[in-house]
Amino acid sequence: MSLKRVYTLAGMVLAAIILIVVLLTSWYTVDESEQALVLTFGDAGEPVVEPGLHFKMPWPVQSVEVLSKETFSLQFGYEEKDGKIKDFPKETKMITGDEYIVLADLVVQWKITDPEAYLFNSDKPKEILYDATSSSLRSIIGSSLIDDALTSGKAEIEADVRDLLTELIDDYDIGISILAVKLQDVELPNAEVRSAFTAVTDARETMNTKINEAKKYRNQRTNEAKGEKDAIISRAKGDKIARVEQARGDVAVFDKLYNEYKSNPEITRKRLVLETLENVLPDAEIYIMKDSGETLKYFPIRQMENQNPPAKQEGSDENE
Known part of the structure; x- marks a missing residue:
């Protein structure tokens, strides 16, 4: 084999190797959970975050470092x-x-x-x-x-x-x-220290529980006292309104009596005296007196007032 043929064969082999290297190093893939950094003669470019197939210059011009985007x-x-x-x-x-x-x-x-x-x-x-x-x-x-x-x-x-x-x-x-x-x-x-600290923690939690229960009881009693106070104030306002209305009614009655008294003073005076005696002595018997002071024959007015009127007999109207 001649030297020229050897050089030719070696050149072809070298060219094939270079072509294979170019083909293998001119593309790379990026997964969805990955990011890539393309290096051009060691100088980093912008990160590639889009998933899929990407192309670049063959090695050693460009190389790729693939890193994860996961947590x-x-x-x-x-x-x-x-x-x-x-x-x-x-x-x-x-x-x-x-x-x-x-x-x-x-x-x-x-x-x-x-x-x-x-x-x-x-x-x-x-x-x-x-x-x-x-x-x-x-x-x-x-x-x-x-x-x-x-x-x-x-x-x-x-x-x-x-x-x-x-x-x-x-x-x-x-x-x-x-x-x-x-x-x-x-x-x-260690276990001894943990046990002692647990006891302290339990005591603190018990204390906090008691404090919270006391605060709850205080709030409950405070709300009850406020409710009682509001009820007392409400009743007092009701009593006030009732007494004012009663006073107004008494004034209206007095004004009416006063007007009647001005019109007929003697009659009104006697009626007031009789009404007062009836209120003071409700069970007293009534007698009719003469002007001379002598007592007339007893007339049972009180019993007549207490008796019901007799019912009419059937056919009484026809006889009359």
């Missing part, structure tokens, strides 16, 4: 794998603001929002995130009281850790965004 979870202080949980107590042990030792672990949800910064601003962005999480949690726990960390202050601690961690990640500029921070467990380091 990741960072487990701090423990590791869950194959349904089993492995704790790391040395990482989760920290001191509260009132100098108590607690074990605290949490989950951080994060995602890649700047592929270029994630790829080139740090060698190990996940380790930076883990260290920043540890620093943020220890800082917030270190400024919190033991009661808050173990009971009602967890939500506030979570919010403070999220804010501090977000600030640190923004300063590091590693292309990561913090979505949520969730405390998993905050507990005391």
Whole structure:
């Protein structure tokens, strides 16, 4: 075989290899849960987030880095794998603001929002995130009281850790965004301390329950007293109106009597005297006196008043 033919054959093989490389490296696919970053001689362009088949310059002119758009979870202080949980107590042990030792672990949800910064601003962005999480949690726990960390202050601690961690990640500029921070467990380091703290917590809850019951009873009695007060005021107003109306009626009666008295003073005076005597002495017998002062024969007026008039007999009208 001649040397020329060898060179020709080698050139053809090289050309075939180059063609295969060009064909294999001139296109790439992006899934719906992915994002791509095209590098032109190492210089990053705009991220590609549209799913589907995309074309580019062949390697080594352009290369592609494909990253996920999904949400990741960072487990701090423990590791869950194959349904089993492995704790790391040395990482989760920290001191509260009132100098108590607690074990605290949490989950951080994060995602890649700047592929270029994630790829080139740090060698190990996940380790930076883990260290920043540890620093943020220890800082917030270190400024919190033991009661808050173990009971009602967890939500506030979570919010403070999220804010501090977000600030640190923004300063590091590693292309990561913090979505949520969730405390998993905050507990005391041994059983004796946990038992004593549980007793204190139960006593505090009992105290709060008694206080709430006392407030409820106070509110109930206060409402009842207000109701009684309103009822008394309402009755007083009713009595006032009744007495005013009665007084007006008495005045109207007096005015009427006064007008009659002006017209017939003697008759009115005698009638008033007789009505007064009837009211004062309702059971007294009535006698008719002469002008000379002598008593006439007894006339049973009271008995006649009390008797019913006799019923008429049938046919009396015809006889009359």
